[in-house]
Amino acid sequence: MATRAGLTIGDELVEFVEDEALRSTGIDPDHFWAAFADIIRDLAPRNRELLETRASMQAAIDRWHRDHGVGDPAEYRAFLESIGYLMPQGPDFSIRTEGVDPEIADIAGPQLVVPVTNARYAINAVNARWGSLYDALYGTDVLGDLPPVGPYNTDRGARVIAEARRILDEVMPLTNGSHQGSTQYSIIDGELVVTDAGGNRLQLDPSVELVGWTGPADAPSSIVTRHHRLSVEIRIDRGHAVGATDPAGIADVLLESAVTVIMDCEDSVACVDAADKALAYRNWLGLQRGTLTAEVDKAGATFTRTMAADRIVRGPDGDDVIIPARSLLLVRNVGHLMTTPAVRTSDGEDIPEGILDAMMTVLCALPTSGPIYIVKPKMHGPDEVAFACELFSRVEQALGLAHETVKIGIMDEERRTTVNLAECLRVAAGRVAFINTGFLDRTGDEIHTSMQAGPMVRKADMRNEQWIGAYENHNVDTGLACGLLGKAQIGKGMWAAPDLMADMLATKIGHPNAGASCAWVPSPTAATLHAIHYHRVDVAERQRELLARLAADGPRATIDDLLHIPVDTAARWTDDEVQAELDNNAQGILGYVVRWVDQGVGCSKVPDIHDVGLMEDRATCRISSQHMANWLLHGIVDVDRIRATFAKMAAVVDQQNANDPDYQPMAPALNGIAYRAALDLVLSGVEQPSGYTEPILHARRLELKDSR
DSSP: OEEETTEEEOHHHHHHIIIIISTTTOOOHHHHHHHHHHHHHHHHHHHHHHHHHHHHHHHHHHHHHHHHTTOOHHHHHHHHHHTTSSOOOOSOOOOOOOSOOHHHHTOOEEEEEEETTOHHHHHHHHGGGEEEHHHHHHHSSTTSSOOOSSSOOHHHHHHHHHHHHHHHHHHSOBSSSOGGGEEEEEEETTEEEEEETTOOEEEBOTTEEEEEEESOTTSOSEEEEEETTEEEEEEEOTTSTTGGGSTTOEEEEEEEOOOEEEEESSTTOOOOSHHHHHHHHHHHHHHHHTOOOEEEEETTEEEEEOOOOOEEEEOTTSSEEEEOOSOEEEEEOOOSSOEEEEEEOTTSOEEEHHHHHHHHHHHHTOSOSSOEEEEEOSOOSHHHHHHHHHHHHHHHHHHTOOTTOEEEEEEEOSHHHHTTHHHHHHHTTTTEEEEEEOHHHHHHHHHHHTGGGOOBOOGGGGGGSHHHHHHHHHHHHHHHHTTOTTTSEEEEOOOOOTTOHHHHHHHTTHHHHTTOSEEEESSHHHHHHHHHHHHHSOHHHHHHHHHHHHHHHOOSOOHHHHTOOOBOSSOOOOHHHHHHHHHHHHHHHHHHHHHHHHHOOOSEEEEOTTSOEEEEOHHHHHHHHHHHHHHHHTTSSOHHHHHHHHHHHHHHHHHHTTTOTTOOOOTTTOOSHHHHHHHHHHHTTTTSGGGOSHHHHHHHHHHHHHHO
């Protein structure tokens, strides 16, 4: 540990800051550490006060539910108002965010969320601005089946080409014909002309803009168009293995896919000390400077993966047009709850991790001539949003940035934020660049907040509860009413099954239809497929429709809808149904926690109890552990049954991970650190702050690292 400005800081973090991050910024190290120490001194006490307010409100809510059960909705609402949980809403207003990038303000499209500690994943994500439609169709179940094992299959390739031609009619529509019969693409007098088998010349629909091309105008090698503000590229190469079989010589169709990427320092990583935090910040710095690389071993060959470079095409007016090759980057900091031993005060106290993240992620984004986008999760209400804005102001001052350079993404994933969303936006009116709904963490908070009200409905039934539909509608309505159209993203949550792309393509169009300008997907391939939805739905037009409906009919959700508690007071589940719920929850918890604690993997595709791979992070773990804790509290199950279920599911998870050479089996000993962490999440679930998993996971991961 090193000492700077009265702080004790992990060596790895000091070396990173002084040898790498401060380089070329013109900021003196002594100034940096002194300013950082001042921020900690001034803001750490306020951080603690906010957490104490959370705890006192939760204690009051627990007492109310113990006395009233679910209670009368009007009485419950009045009670929440009396304790300051539910705040009065002020007059109408519009956010005043300025200077954001078009990817935030204007371009609707898929969004990736990636653990920043994994350089390979991070580079793949930032390069996923463009994706091959041919590859996405060939390698997934979208065509109704999976590709045969072995080399390229020409029959499947023909099916891919036919489906891609059909999709071209959606993403690059023509006024008087179809791409399915095209034989030639050429540029004539600055316009794209498509010739079909009958010799007819077809033109682009007025909704499509020709951006540019490469190669000769009469025989271009690539053509880029734009539809609903998203770009599409046709690559033509009659010498290519695929292009040679295509009547028009099309070798591939590329879709602009992951328009934005959130590099995650929170739910999808396992950062518990200075070394972990330095790795996260180092990768973020490399992404900002375009220097991040990763060594990749694929099919026995090793190569270096780098960040893609922008390309240039010739525009219709003869000028060069730059085609961005990388996704716009946002970074997710941690919330207000956790502290970190990476930095300690002169009194030996761990500092709030959110303060460390803010200082370091903004530093790594220097020098900047544009906005820095920080997504801030797990905030409870307007006071906590205001605190985040105050923190960003102090960081801007310390690093010499203009006021409101840092834009904020407010994740609407805790109930106190949901019911006060407009006021949260009001206090951040000059910074807001993003809001979203996150069903997973929001459900975890729903369970914990109402823990004492009664036994919750089964986890699979939660999506059908009254509050969830109200929550999704309320987020969009509030965002539009507060002026986010054309200024900020309105997002929706993750598709968690990366292998079920046909289902995603059939289902996730609901997000742009709901007015979401971005929605989370689990992979670059999923981003390419989800991009199709934004060609089918003009999100800006859809938002205008919703805004007009809102003006005419008012909000679609009431506060009482949002406060509807998902308790099943009858609890008429059979013993088999109860056990199935326990098995599902325990298996998911163990499958995630064992990788988090033992291997430091914060997000991965974890087989569920039916061996379907699902993307798991701390949010999914929060739901499962809180649900089991709730049923334990209300006597649906007892401790012995919880323990027996975990023991049974440990053997299942061991078998699912049998081919992982780094995996340490939990059974039959059932005394490993990871196993104990998983059990702790349930047996101590009622006491965990807001039902979060971080305190237990961090403590157990540190215990394991210290034991090595």
